[in-house]
Amino acid sequence: MELPLQVVQDLAPDQSSLGAAKKLLNTAKWPMLGLASELNTIWGQCQGSGANPYLTMADVADHGYKCTCPSRKFPCKHVLALMWIFSESQTSFVEASPPEWVAEWLSRRRRSSSGAASTDEPKAVVVKDIASAGNDEPVLSAEELAKKEAQRQKRAESAMQATEQSIRDGLGELELWIRDQQRTGLAGLLKDLRPRVRRIAARLVDAKASTLAARVDELPSLLAGLPMERQLARLVEELGMWVLLSRAWQAAPQDPDARRALLGAENREQLLNSQQTPVNGRWLCVGERIETRRDGLVSHATWLWPLDGQCASAAMLQDYSPASAGKREASLRVGTQIEGELVFYPSRMPERAILAQYRIVETEAVSWPGAVEQSSQQALFSLRRTLPWQRAVPLLLGDCCLMQDKDAGYWLKASEQLLPLANNDLPLLAHGEHLAAFISWDGAKAELLSVVSPQWGMIAC
């Protein structure tokens, strides 16, 4: 089974794709590389810019391919890189039976017939050269480089100042807006919530406080379905948190927690280049939450629990993708165990992280916590003392059981705690007693994300 490098060059949509693919040839970026010779199929998981790796697969005989990345280039750089690695180093691939996501692709795909190609319109000729891929940047002298770097820093500084001023103005308007609601009555705001909130969220987007804008925009969803009395309590709580966040940032604009809650997180490269120490060990995927936001983005959060005590709480991987790109297959599902390095975003309460290097390992028996050291409320207290604008704290509870009240509402009993659940529907398998449960507790309700059944293993909720 061979794949000439020429094929990769021919398949590439343009020269820049080849250049981008070349940067992915380092096999450390591929936690999994597999091969099924009998089926002429290769596959891999590529750590892209998102928190969740992309699933890439290709047929080396007929050059069919698939990748779960949102790229609009076909094939994308991940497919090209996968084929390129195979072409140059077949030994990097481990012979195995195809994983489920590859098997599913294989069973669904129809191989192109030899006759079909001849009827295609001739494509415009794009000049590509795999040998010179990635060498398209002009070579600069040391002096020119230093000058370029100085200009870049100057531009960055002035952009940062402009951004800070813009955010300061935006937060000023947000506080004024909140004060107006207090003055004119929150009852009126509740009655006309969506359009009013939409307007101030749009203003925050203009002011470059996009993460806070998205949070403001989600307020109607947060209050939907609550009784009037709870709506008021929740509204006051949320508005108060926005004020706290606004004041925290104004007091220390460089504070990473406040900055992240307002503007968004640092990108992957920035984080990897920072001085953050990677955390090594085995991790278990204990929860997943996929939500479509009002701004058209799908938020995909995945929680990993440290199995070797390498850190005290769960790490959260956060991905965003446009809803228009459709449903994406995730490589980390509840119950998956991995071994590798996580880099946490700098924070007073580190939770969000990215996967630096990892490999999927066979699921081993896990010893679940017998008793909870601190109650859910205490854990939330600790979080709010440090980050008072954070809504909820993720928690792993030990032995627990699911219960139901007379109104069909779910409750989770764990040790002495009895927590009302926000979930309206739960899988039937979540019924009964469990070895552990992973929740997100916001002080009023817990969102059950997974349970560990003694008979059936981990069940995503």
Add this chain to the structure above:
Amino acid sequence: MLTLETLTQDLAQVDALKQSWLMGDGGTAAALPPHWPQPDGVNDDDRALLALAYCSQYPLLEQVAAPQQLQPLSALPMLGLPTLATECRPAFRQILSALSKHEGLYWRLFNLLVSRGVVPHPLDWLPTANENRLPAAFAPWLRWVGSADIALTEASWGDFSPAARLNALRELRRDAPHDARSLLALMAPSEPADKRFDLYELLSLGLSDDDLPLLETLQQDRSQKVKELATRFKMRLGGHEPQAQDETITELQGWLTRKTRGLLRRETLLLAPELKSSVQYRDRCQALASVSLPALAASMELTLDALLEQWSFADNHGKGNHSPNESLLHNIAASLPEAQVMLAAQRLLQAAADDGTDPSLSLRILAPRLSEEARVGLAGHLLARSDLLPNTLGILFAEEWRWLSPEVFSQSPSAALLIQRLKALASAGESQDSDYSLTLAMQQIGLCLNYDCAQWLLAQVTNMGLSPLHPLLEHLKFNVSLKQEGRKDE
């Protein structure tokens, strides 16, 4: 240090602030408690915003009140069989999603699994409460999803909905026929006529001579339909009661005509000729479906066996929606003992073989009344024809075809034709899409064949050059992998 008294006062203050903001404070900020620190020189607006910030954290002090009555939710019970091996689960999920709208094959998938001694992992599949055609191995899960985890007894009879009661009774009849009969005898008489009929109809499951005393009492029931049901059940057990010749029998006797055919071997055929009046034809067909066949045979001075042997299935197809064949077969299935049902099935297959027609629809009427031994007997006739695999055999056997040996299968014209079609597909290359009937046949056969036959067929197909990845082979491969995994588990 905050005291309880201070906190209580704070909570009251938070409530008061919320109330003032609900209707609007009009721009006047209330005084804040002294232990809520504020920067120097704050104005009213800032104070109001700070108050909001403080109020946002007080819900942390609130305790969630647990309701008095909380019901623990019981866990899914374990079944007596192990769950499907991890390696087989992806294929199972894929097949299941493809079959979810194909009712006929959906049940076969579960029959095959249970026959191989495994059940699906509940993360991949759980039954819904009304899936009553599932194998008995799933009964504990069915009860659990239907929230009917209590046994059906005299005391709990009223706690079940009519549908749940029927399901529970069906299960009881399967596992403990005597208990089901006793419960029916005790509780069914108080039900309305239509419900009573549905309940007594369950006696058809494992109907035996032990049921005769109950059937005797049912013949005295208030409902005519129940009386007729009891009579039919008694007739199935061979309990034919002499019946006076009534108007219907006379009418049918006049309608059915005898005709001799053949030169060397003369045979008498019983014909149900088409009538000019379609209403009259319909009525006669309906009468044929419910008349006492022993009485009809007696009125024509024939034995029951002679009536069935002389009936010409080839000539009595009927027209439009009215078919004398179908009416007679329904009557046979409902009211004659198994020996006569078998005789009718043999005659039916013989006629279909002579005509080259497909007997599937007619056979479907008789199949539920035939024992496995009888059905295996008939299967030989079907395998001898090349055009009936797997559909007609599938009608006879809902479960895995354990009775079929690879030798018989490999030498049957049916298998030969199937392989020929697959060979044509393989030689046409992958650009050729398989036709729907072949796809359906391969799905069905993949879920019906026993391991040895499935393995033989898969080897044949892959040897002839069809890619093992071809979607046509998905079910067959799953069949083979099941046994392999079973061996590992053993």
